[in-house]
Amino acid sequence: MKLRILLTGAAVLPLSLLVGQPAGAASADPMTEAFAKAASTYEVPRDLLVSVAYSETHLDGHQGQPSADGGYGVMHLVTAKTLDKAATLTKQPLSALKSDDAANITGGAAVLRSLADELKLDAAARKDAGKWYQAIARYSGASSPAVARLYADTVYEELAKGIRATTPTGESVTTPASTVTPDRGPYANADDLDKPSTLAASTDYPSAAWAPAHSSNYAVSNRPTSDAIDRIVIHVTQGSYAGTISWFQTGPRPNPSSAHYVVRSSDGAITQTVREKNRAFHAGNYNRRSVGIEHEGFVDNATWFTDTMYRSSAALTRNIADRYGIPKDRTHIVGHNEVPGADHTDPGRYWNWTKYMQYVTGGSGGGGGTNPHTAESVCGAGYKVIDSAALGSSGTVYLTFNSTNGNNCVATIKKASLGKATATAAFLEVKGKTRATDTGNFDYYAGPVRAAAADKCVKWGGKAGTSTYESGFEHCGS
Template sequence: MQNARPRSHRRSAAVLSAALTVLLLTPAQTANAQAGSQAAGSQAEGSRTEGSRTAGPLADAFARAAAAYDVPRDLLVALAYAETHLDGHDGEPSASGGYGVMHLVSNPTTRALERAAELTGRPAATLRHDDAANILGGAAVLRSHADTLGLDATARKDPGRWYRAVAGYGNTSGPETARLYADTVYDLLGEGVRATVAGGEVLTVPATEVRADRGVQEGLRETAPGPASPDHPGAHWVAANAGNRTVAGRPGSHRIDRVVVHVTQGAYAGAISWFQNPAARVSAHYVVRSSDGDITQTVREKDVAWHAGNWSYNTRSIGIEHEGFVSDASWFTDAMYRASAALTRAVCDRYGIPKDRAHIIGHHQVPGATHTDPGSHWDWARYMRYVTGSTAPWSATVDNSTSGAFSASAKWAVSASSTGRHGPDHRQAKPVRSSDVAWYRFAVPAAGTYQVRVWYPAAPGHNGSAPYVVTTSSGRRTIYVDQRAGGGAWRSIGTFALRAGRYDAVGVSRWTSGKGLVIADAVRLTRL
C-alpha cells in the first residue's frame, strides 16, 4: 500500500493484525483448561483435539513476560498472533510503524514503542529487534492500560476483564474500530489455536471459555464495522479521513481501467483505523480480512484513494488492500482470495475493465513503485482463476427450521423475537451444566477442509461464551462464541478437516458457564 498526490509520494499504511495463536500452559493453567473443556461438553459432545505442545524460546518469552507483568499469557499470545502471527519481521516496521511480535507502534500519533522502553528500561533498538524484549514490552504496555482502568490483582486473573485494555492496546482511531480490534483477539481465544513459528517451535492454546467485559463498549455496534457499503453489496462502510483521499466524480471525471492489489503490512482493524487517521495520508477503496474474506469499503469508488504511489494510477484505479504481510503466506487464505476475486470481478464488470493481468495488477507493477506487494506468496494463478471463473465452492446451509437436518430437545424453545435472525425464527435455551446439543446435520460430499460459518441474532441478553461443537475427522472440537456481538451475518468460527457422509457435523451446546440465552439459528459449511 502507498499513497500518492501530485508530486507527493508517501509510504503505505496499515496496522495491527488479526488471527491468533498461543503458548504453553503452566500446570495450573493446564488443569483449568482441561476442567473447562470437560465442563463445555467433553462427555457427550466431544472436546477439542489438542496438538502437541513443545517448549521453546518464544513460549518461554511469553511465560516470563506474562509472569513479570501479571498478564494472562494465553491472552498475551492471542493478541500477538492477531497483530503479527508471532513474526517479528526481522525488526522491520509495519506500514504504521509497528515493531516486533507485539507490534509496538512508533509513529507521529502513537508512541507505544517508547512507552515500552520507559516501562521496561530496555532501549528502543532492543525492543525493535529482540523477540523476548519485544514481548516483555508488549506485556508492560498492556498492563499499563489495565492499571489505567483500575484492574486489581483479582480482576487481572480473569482474561475477560482485560477487554478494554486490549482495545486500548490496539491504538485505533475510534471506539467502533477499537471494538473490532478487541473482538478479534477474544474471538481467537474462543476458537483456540495452534501455530508453528520459526525454528519449528509449536505454540498452542485451547479454545477458552471467556466472557469479555466490554464495559461502555457493550453498547457500540457489533463486530462487523460500519453500515452497508455504498458500492459493493455485502461489504461494510467506514469512511477514510477526508485528508487521506480526493473527492472526484469518476468515471466521468477520470476513467477507471485498473484494479491494484495491495497487502496492508498489518491487520484488518488496524488498516481501517489507519485510513481514519489524518496523519496517515493514505487510503484504499477496500480492505479484505484474512480469516473469512470480510470486506470493508473506506473510499467511494467515484473518489480517488491514495494507494498506488503514482497520481495517474490513483486517478484511474480501484485499490484493494488485503490483511497480512508480504513475507508470510499464512495470511493469504482461500476465503480471502475468493472474496477479493468476487469484488474485483464486480468492479471490472461495473467499469468494463478487462479481466486480465494487464489491468489487474500488483502494487509492485505501478510505474515508479518502491513497494513489493502483494509479494511472492500471492497466488496470482488462483486469484485470476477466481476472477474469471466462479468463486463459489460447494456450500450448504442448515437452518433451525430445515426439515430432517436440525434436531434439538424440547428445552430449545422456538423464538422469533430477535432481529437479525436467519429465516423466520431461531431456537434459544438457558445454559446448563449438562449435555444438551442442538445438532445440524449435513451431507458432506467428500473428505476435506471446510469453513464453518454460523448465524445468530446478537443481543445483550445472549450468551457470552456459547459452545459450538464441530465433528471433525479426528474428533469433536468445541469453539466458544460471544453471541452478544457479531450477529445478523455469517461469522466464521474456523476451518476444519471433515469426513465424507451424512452426519451431525455442527452443534450448539448449552453446557457453558457463560451468562445469557444460548442461540441456535443457522450453520453453513463451505468446502475450501
C-alpha cells in the same frame, strides 16, 4: 485516539530476569518461554497475550522491520505510542524492543498491564481474561471506538478458537480454545464493523462494513465521470486488518495513504474506507484510474493468504469489474508492484495469482453465484463438518466439530441472495444448557455458534430465507 497511560503497578525488571535463562543457555522454545515469563511478571493472562500477538503478526517479528504504520515485533509496538511506553516501563532500549522477540513480548505485556492499572483492574480482575477487553481495545491505539472494538473482538475470537502457530524459527506456540465472555464496557455501544448490515448503507459493495478514512488520505472526485476506472490494484497491508483501517483514519500526516477496501485474512470480512468515486492514495500513477484492495497480512508470511480471503476478495473484484466494465485479466487486475513507477513489492511471491484469477473469472468454485464462505472457514481452524441439512434452495446449515478442543460449531451458509441482507439464523443447544443463536439479516452466513459439547448431545439447526431446520438431540459425544 491518544492514550494516557499511568505508570502505576507495572513492575520494571531487567530483561535478564524476565527471560530467566542461565548465562550461555539457549531455550528450545524461546518464544513460549518469553510469553510465560512476561505474562507472569505483569499478571497478564498468558493465552490472551499470545492472542494479541497472533492477531497482530502471526508471531512473526519480521526481523525488526516495521509494519506500514510503524509497528515493531510480534506485539506490534508502535513508534511514538506503545513502543515508547514499553521502553519507559521496561527500561529496555528501543533497538531491543524492535528486534528481540523476548524484549518485544515483555514490552507488550508491560503496556497492557499499565492500561489495566489505568482501568483500575485489581488482582482478581486481572486473572479474568474477559476483564481485559477495554485494555486490549486501548492497546490497539485505534482512531475510533468502532475500530478499537473490531481489534479487541478479533483478539477474543482467536482466544476462543485456540492458536496453533509456527514461528519463523520453527517453534510451535499454542493456546487451547477458551470460552471467555468479554466485558466490553463502553465499547459495547460502538458500531460493530463485523455486522455491516447493522450500519449505515453507505458503501458501494453491500456486504462491506463502512469505516471512512480521514479526509486527508484521499481526494474527493467524481469517478467514473471525471476519470475512467479501468484497473483494480491488489495490495498487502503489512499490518493487521484493524490496524490498517485505523491507519487510514489517522491524519493529516506527511505521507497520506488509503485504499478503497481492506479484506481480513481469517474470514474474508471486508471494510470499505474510501468511496469508489473518490481517489484513494494507494497506487501512485494509477490512483485516478483504479480501485485499490488491501489484504491483511505481510508479504513474507504465506499464512495470512487464506482460501477464504482469496474467495471473498475475488467476489469483490468480480463485482467491481462488472460494474465498471473492467476486463477480468491480469492486464487490468494488477499487483501494487506492477504499477508503473511503483517501489513496493506487494502482494509478493506468496500471493497465488493463479488461484485468485480462477476465482475472479468463475473457475474452481469461485464463480458468480458462489458463496465465498464455508462452514469450516466461518467456524475456524480445526473444525470439520460432521452433519448438514439443506434449507431449500436458500442455503445449508452445517454442524462442525473440533476434535482438539471438543467444541461443536454451527454455521448457516447462504446459497441465494448473496451479498444482500436477508433473514438468516444458526443455533446450537447443548443438552441441559441454554440455546445459543445467531440471527439477523446477513449477507452471506449466520454464525459461528460454538459450544463445548465433547460428552453431550446437541440440538442444532438454522434458517435461510423461508426454510428452517431443527434437529433432535443427537451426535452425543461428537
